[in-house]
Amino acid sequence: MMKITFLGTGVSVPFENRAQSSILVEEDCRILIDVGCGCMLRLEQAGVDVCDIDAICLTHNHLDHNGDLLNILKARWLNCTEKLQIYAPEGTRFFLESLLEAYPYLRSKLKFDVFEVKKFKVGNLNFKVMPTIHSIESQAYIIDDTVVVSGDTRAFAELISSECRYMIHELSLPFNYPSDYHTTPENLKENLKFCRAEKIFLVHLYPQTHAVKEEIIRFLDFDAEVVDDLQSVKA
């Protein structure tokens, strides 16, 4: 049984005290999917020590998804010695090395490995990666054919039709909002006909999208829920 905890359901602007993107996956291991700002605080509130994290999976390197990465690595340097496994899109190793040029005092201290791979295993859980449609190299995670985490993307059939029980999908934008790289209600609905999940959890809503969330849920005509920080579900 997998436990999913939504640590951060927010976006790049402050809103309703939501932390930025982050999801905790627990089974025989503990994995963070994205670590936006506020993630480390939420992790403490969820009663999980940073040293008990086995791996971090990044969907992409936008600041609202990786802002707490160096904070977490630094806290681990101060509290434990184990290397952290980071799974991430191509280019992430170079990105992190460049970032550490700006923080020379951390360079030899932080312990991590970066894996830019399409398939991997953490503990008992099998992960598959699918590239998504976003403004930079981005990827969704399909965990044990049970849970899908979209990261930032335009909704598209190949991802939405993935074998799973629960779909965790972004819904950044409100009705009639032109965008190639994020999801709108219309864009999600036209793809939900391919959805094999029994329920979809919606995250990453901008304030103008939250303002019409009841209308959106009615419009989608699917078992969909806008989730809050620290809410959890068993899968």
Ligand SMILES: [Zn+2]
């Ligand atoms: Zn993004």
Ligand SMILES: [Zn+2]
């Ligand atoms: Zn984002």
